[in-house]
Amino acid sequence: MALHVIRHPLVQHKLGLMRDQAISTKSFRELANELGNLLTYEATKDFELEPTRMTSWNGDSIQVERIKGKKVTVVPILRAGIGMLDGVLNLIPSAKVSVVGLYRDEETLEPVSYFEKFAGSMDERLALVLDPMLATGGSMIATLDLLKKEGCTRIRVLVLVAAPEGVAKVLDAHPDVDIYTASQDDRLNEHGYILPGLGDAGDKIFGTR
Numbered sequence: 516m517a518l519h520v521i522r523h524p525l526v527q528h529k530l531g532l533m534r535d536q537a538i539s540t541k542s543f544r545e546l547a548n549e550l551g552n553l554l555t556y557e558a559t560k561d562f563e564l565e566p567t568r569m570t571s572w573n574g575d576s577i578q579v580e581r582i583k584g585k586k587v588t589v590v591p592i593l594r595a596g597i598g599m600l601d602g603v604l605n606l607i608p609s610a611k612v613s614v615v616g617l618y619r620d621e622e623t624l625e626p627v628s629y630f631e632k633f634a635g636s637m638d639e640r641l642a643l644v645l646d647p648m649l650a651t652g653g654s655m656i657a658t659l660d661l662l663k664k665e666g667c668t669r670i671r672v673l674v675l676v677a678a679p680e681g682v683a684k685v686l687d688a689h690p691d692v693d694i695y696t697a698s699q700d701d702r703l704n705e706h707g708y709i710l711p712g713l714g715d716a717g718d719k720i721f722g723t724r
């Protein structure tokens with residue numbers, strides 16, 4: 516479908532802070548969750564509402580709106596996607612969590628799969644896939660392949676930073692998917708790292724750098 520770059524000032528400010536070489540694990544973690552939260556706000560803008568009645572504070576019967584039958588699964592890609600999870604669940608606390616474990620082979624840059632556990636009724640759920648980094652796109656394409664195999668038909672991707680090369684590959688392989696990001700950066704370097712990028716997001720979130 517499309518790439519959505521969220522230019523909201525809070526998003527751009529927080530992303531800028533994450534790019535500082537001297538950032539602490541604590542701050543990187545906090546900002547990853549805050550951006551996860553803000554990207555969720557944008558990615559859920561078109562959720563449908565339906566009217567429902569309730570008794571208000573003074574006993575009157577009133578009509579309010581609520582979200583119409585949205586079953587959601589949030590899908591963090593291990594490890595780094597976990598760094599956005601709390602921020603997303605903060606806005607959608609009833610979402611079920613499906614987990615995909617992948618790492619990128621350092622030599623080939625190909626994704627290596629090591630874990631998957633999906634919520635029930637995946638075919639009825641909107642999937643919000645979380646990963647701070649979309650670089651070559653290999654890990655995201657592998658995750659989207661898995662989700663579609665499970666029956667998912669509505670998928671949105673939330674990434675903090677995306678490389679143009681990866682975005683093009685993902686949208687080519689999965690043209691029905693929407694990608695929400697705080698930035699489409701310049702390019703990949705010779706090791707497949709995004710420039711200007713954030714460095715290794717998983718290491719920064721888990722403090723393993």
Ligand SMILES: O=P(O)(O)OC[C@H]1O[C@H](OP(=O)(O)OP(=O)(O)O)[C@H](O)[C@@H]1O
Nearest residue numbers: 593594595618619650651652653654717
């Ligand atoms: O678009 P790609 O080229 O596939 O690269 C992006 C992937 O690489 C990173 O994970 P990594 O392999 O470092 O695993 P980690 O989250 O455990 O650190 C990142 O979090 C993405 O999952």
Ligand SMILES: O=c1cc[nH]c(=O)[nH]1
Nearest residue numbers: 650708709714715716
């Ligand atoms: O720039 C990159 C690319 C892949 N994985 C990361 O964590 N950062």
Ligand SMILES: [Mg+2]
Nearest residue numbers: 715716717718
């Ligand atoms: Mg990593």
